Structure formats: C-alpha cells, structure tokens
Amino acid sequence: MVVSLKDLPRVPLEEAIPVASAMYDNVANGTATFNNIARLLNSSPRTTKTKYMIWGAEGYGIIIKHENNEYSLSETGRKIVAPTYYDEDSEAKVKAILTPTIFSKFFTEYNKHPIPQETYLTNLLETKLGIPRERVEEAKEIILKNVDFTGIKRTDDKTGKEIIDLDKSTPGPKSEKKEEINPIDSDSLSIDDEIEEPVQNQEGQTxxxxxxxxxxxxxxxxxxxxxxxxxxxxxxxxxxxxxxxxxxxxxxxxxxxxxxxxxxxxxxxxxxxxxxxxxxxxxxxxxxxxxxxxxxxxxxxxxxxxxxxxxxxxxxxxxxxxxxxxxxxxxxxxxxxxxxxxxxxxxxxxxxxxxxxxxxxxxxxxxxxxxxx
Missing domain, CATH: 3.40.50.450 (Rossmann fold)
Structure with a gap:
C-alpha cells in the first residue's frame, strides 16, 4: 500500500515549522517556489531532509501548494509562527497535527484514551491505519514527538496513565493583544442590517x-x-x-x-x-x-x-x-x-x-x- 506524504509526513511538526517561519519572514503574503524555499532554509532542494521538511509543511497544512507549483503560507502556519492572540499558536499546532489523514484518524480515535503500549501501537499502525511496514517505526516516532510537542497528553488522576487529550495543549506566550475575555451579550453584537437575501438557485442558475x-x-x-x-x-x-x-x-x-x-x-x-x-x-x-x-x-x-x-x-x-x-x-x-x-x-x-x-x-x-x- 502506498501512503502519500500528505497523509503521512516523514518529519514531526516541529521540524516542518522552520519552513513556515522562513515563508513568514521573507515571503509575507506572496508565493515561493520549492527551490526558493530551500534557499531560504540555507539548504539544497535536492537533499532528502529539505524535501521532507517542505513536503511535511504542506502535509501539516502550514503552507499551501498552488496549481503553479508555488507555495504560500497558510493561516494555520501564520498562527504558529506569528500568533496574534494568547494560545493561538498552541491551537494551530494541534490543528496542524490533525491535518494529515492518518495522524487525524489516530488522534481522533485515541482522544481521551491512554497512549497504546509500544507493541500494540506498532501493530495498530500497520493493520488498522494501513501504514507500510517499513514506515511503521518512523510513523510511531513522529506521532509520539507530535504528542510531546503539542502538549496533548496528560496524566490520568485515577490510573496514572498518560492520556491523549486534544483539548489540552501547551500554552504559548501571552500576546500583547490579549484581552480579558468577556462573554458576548447576544444583543450587543450588531449584524448591522437584516441578512441580505442570497441569490437563489432559480432556473438558469448553475x-x-x-x-x-x-x-x-x-x-x-x-x-x-x-x-x-x-x-x-x-x-x-x-x-x-x-x-x-x-x-x-x-x-x-x-x-x-x-x-x-x-x-x-x-x-x-x-x-x-x-x-x-x-x-x-x-x-x-x-x-x-x-x-x-x-x-x-x-x-x-x-x-x-x-x-x-x-x-x-x-x-x-x-x-x-x-x-x-x-x-x-x-x-x-x-x-x-x-x-x-x-x-x-x-x-x-x-x-x-x-x-x-x-x-x-x-x-x-x-x-x-x-x-x-
């Protein structure tokens, strides 16, 4: 079974983030080619490490590949490398590790459950998630690194076991724009006028x-x-x-x-x-x-x-x-x-x-x- 690099990146999220940082610092809202990104990383586009970093950044959804084969920084990537609000980067990191389909299936299924023992985890990745045998150990290592990096595990008070918890992420530094959170009075947020009537799908509308x-x-x-x-x-x-x-x-x-x-x-x-x-x-x-x-x-x-x-x-x-x-x-x-x-x-x-x-x-x-x- 062939698994795409978008479904299963070959680097943990932490190693892909420098790609987003380079894009934010140098490209802003523009685009860059694969080779240009490699140069921004002070690396050759031909090295395996560079390829996996850039492809991994795409797989995690922190950069976007366009139809002209150029890349831009995604909003998720922006939140990670340049958060505007407190904890915005932490939330974006969790979103990123849930973007590749295989990682998402694993974390969604084991949310609020203990991390499987090593032997069972190895078998699970191959038989249930369809990861090729030659990539199982690598995938297991990446999953565990992503858990540690995003802070989505906690120790269960009753059992003492480590639990995956997608609602628990490591807080990031407080932003200067952080405000005291005030619940919104539903009448205080103006919708301005009545909702404009959308164009209906009438005869002739495709x-x-x-x-x-x-x-x-x-x-x-x-x-x-x-x-x-x-x-x-x-x-x-x-x-x-x-x-x-x-x-x-x-x-x-x-x-x-x-x-x-x-x-x-x-x-x-x-x-x-x-x-x-x-x-x-x-x-x-x-x-x-x-x-x-x-x-x-x-x-x-x-x-x-x-x-x-x-x-x-x-x-x-x-x-x-x-x-x-x-x-x-x-x-x-x-x-x-x-x-x-x-x-x-x-x-x-x-x-x-x-x-x-x-x-x-x-x-x-x-x-x-x-x-x-």
Missing amino acids: WNKTCFVICPIGEEGSTERKHSDMILKHLIQPVLEVFGFSVIRADKIEQSGLITQQILENLVKARLCIADLSFNNPNVFYELGVRHLCQLPAIQIIRKGDKLPFDVSQGRAITIDTSDVYTLIDRLESAKKELAQYITPIVNNTSSDVSDDNPIKVYLPGIKVTIPR
Missing part, C-alpha cells in the same frame, strides 16, 4: 456556482439564529462573493415545493457546502451526513469550545473564537483567509483529496452514489 450553507438556524432572536446570521453575513458571504458563488441557506429558499426535498437537492447538487457545526445541532449533522455519503466537498466551521463528536480530519475544520467581542473582528478576518484557502483548490479542481476529511470515503471507500441530474 449548481457549479452554488454554495449551500447548513447551520443551526433556531428561532428568530435566538442565540443560534444570531450566530448563524453573523457567520453568514460577515464570513461566508464576503468570501463566496469573491469566488462568484451564490450562497443559499435553508431558511432563505423561496422556491415553491417541499422544503425537505429542496434541502436534499441542494445537499447533493451544490458544488460547495459549508457546515457550521456550532451548538451541536442534530439537523446539521444529519445534513452533513448526506453530503458525506455523496462524497462531495464540505467545509466545516465550529465555535471554539463546541466539540466535534466525529470527524476524520479535525484539522480541516475552521474554529472561530466568538467569546470576546473585542477580538471578534480580527478572528473573523483570519477565518475568511482560512475559508478562502479551503475553497480555492475545490473550485480550481487542483485538490485530489477534497473529501479526505470524509468518514465515508476513508472507512467505506467502495461506496458509490449516483446523483441524478
């Missing part, structure tokens, strides 16, 4: 330029509705407008007919789907499941503090801290960059693994769904 948004809508005036309206207006719509997409949300569908039928039609036909998993709404998870079954690209958003009950690649979810009104604008701007970075390879057809965060594709790859047109 599904290829449609983004369907699934989210917790809630009753008018509820916290869930205010949250979803804010995310739609201040995050999703501005980014999708740049890509020329129509944005449709279930409560904005105005065509006649059964609403459930129209929701399902949007789920299986829209080119892009964005799922806001905040508040752990069961309808949202059901609709995301339909999208997963069709093995179509979906981008996940979630509030910081809400838990993902399942997810093959948590590193591909955009987490937004909405707890502090004084930092929310900056955090939304950061989320816009992440969202655009996820959308770009999908609309450009440059990503061959847009569904690698999909449990259906990962665990039941033989399933095929025929979608009527």
Whole structure:
C-alpha cells in the first residue's frame, strides 16, 4: 500500500515549522517556489531532509501548494509562527497535527484514551491505519514527538496513565493583544442590517456556482439564529462573493415545493457546502451526513469550545473564537483567509483529496452514489 506524504509526513511538526517561519519572514503574503524555499532554509532542494521538511509543511497544512507549483503560507502556519492572540499558536499546532489523514484518524480515535503500549501501537499502525511496514517505526516516532510537542497528553488522576487529550495543549506566550475575555451579550453584537437575501438557485442558475450553507438556524432572536446570521453575513458571504458563488441557506429558499426535498437537492447538487457545526445541532449533522455519503466537498466551521463528536480530519475544520467581542473582528478576518484557502483548490479542481476529511470515503471507500441530474 502506498501512503502519500500528505497523509503521512516523514518529519514531526516541529521540524516542518522552520519552513513556515522562513515563508513568514521573507515571503509575507506572496508565493515561493520549492527551490526558493530551500534557499531560504540555507539548504539544497535536492537533499532528502529539505524535501521532507517542505513536503511535511504542506502535509501539516502550514503552507499551501498552488496549481503553479508555488507555495504560500497558510493561516494555520501564520498562527504558529506569528500568533496574534494568547494560545493561538498552541491551537494551530494541534490543528496542524490533525491535518494529515492518518495522524487525524489516530488522534481522533485515541482522544481521551491512554497512549497504546509500544507493541500494540506498532501493530495498530500497520493493520488498522494501513501504514507500510517499513514506515511503521518512523510513523510511531513522529506521532509520539507530535504528542510531546503539542502538549496533548496528560496524566490520568485515577490510573496514572498518560492520556491523549486534544483539548489540552501547551500554552504559548501571552500576546500583547490579549484581552480579558468577556462573554458576548447576544444583543450587543450588531449584524448591522437584516441578512441580505442570497441569490437563489432559480432556473438558469448553475449548481457549479452554488454554495449551500447548513447551520443551526433556531428561532428568530435566538442565540443560534444570531450566530448563524453573523457567520453568514460577515464570513461566508464576503468570501463566496469573491469566488462568484451564490450562497443559499435553508431558511432563505423561496422556491415553491417541499422544503425537505429542496434541502436534499441542494445537499447533493451544490458544488460547495459549508457546515457550521456550532451548538451541536442534530439537523446539521444529519445534513452533513448526506453530503458525506455523496462524497462531495464540505467545509466545516465550529465555535471554539463546541466539540466535534466525529470527524476524520479535525484539522480541516475552521474554529472561530466568538467569546470576546473585542477580538471578534480580527478572528473573523483570519477565518475568511482560512475559508478562502479551503475553497480555492475545490473550485480550481487542483485538490485530489477534497473529501479526505470524509468518514465515508476513508472507512467505506467502495461506496458509490449516483446523483441524478
């Protein structure tokens, strides 16, 4: 079995971070070729170490490879090497180690559980995660180094065993922009005007330029509705407008007919789907499941503090801290960059693994769904 370097990097995250640092210090918001990055690292692009560092940085999602074979710094990489807020770098490091599919499967399955004993871990990596035998020892070493580097282990008070805990990460240095966290009064965050009516997928509108948004809508005036309206207006719509997409949300569908039928039609036909998993709404998870079954690209958003009950690649979810009104604008701007970075390879057809965060594709790859047109 062949495992790609994006699914299983050959260096731990700590050894890939210098690539992101070099990009931040020298390239800023621009791009650089593979050879240029190697020069920034004072190394030859032909050495195995340099290749693994750059490919590893791509695998961890801290740099992005574009269709012209040039690289740019991702928002996750920026947060690691130049955090704006306290603990932003720690959270980004955890996100990075959850980005490669194999690492994500391991850490997600063993979250809140003891680290397996060495013999069992070796067998697990080969038989369950499909790592080639010749790479098992290397993978085991990288996993354990990533655990130590990100601080995602703790000692269980009752058993004394070391537990993997994705909610526990090593705090980074406090940023000067750190503010006292003040819970937001749901009425204090203005949505300005009413949510603009999205362009509907009416006759003549192609599904290829449609983004369907699934989210917790809630009753008018509820916290869930205010949250979803804010995310739609201040995050999703501005980014999708740049890509020329129509944005449709279930409560904005105005065509006649059964609403459930129209929701399902949007789920299986829209080119892009964005799922806001905040508040752990069961309808949202059901609709995301339909999208997963069709093995179509979906981008996940979630509030910081809400838990993902399942997810093959948590590193591909955009987490937004909405707890502090004084930092929310900056955090939304950061989320816009992440969202655009996820959308770009999908609309450009440059990503061959847009569904690698999909449990259906990962665990039941033989399933095929025929979608009527």
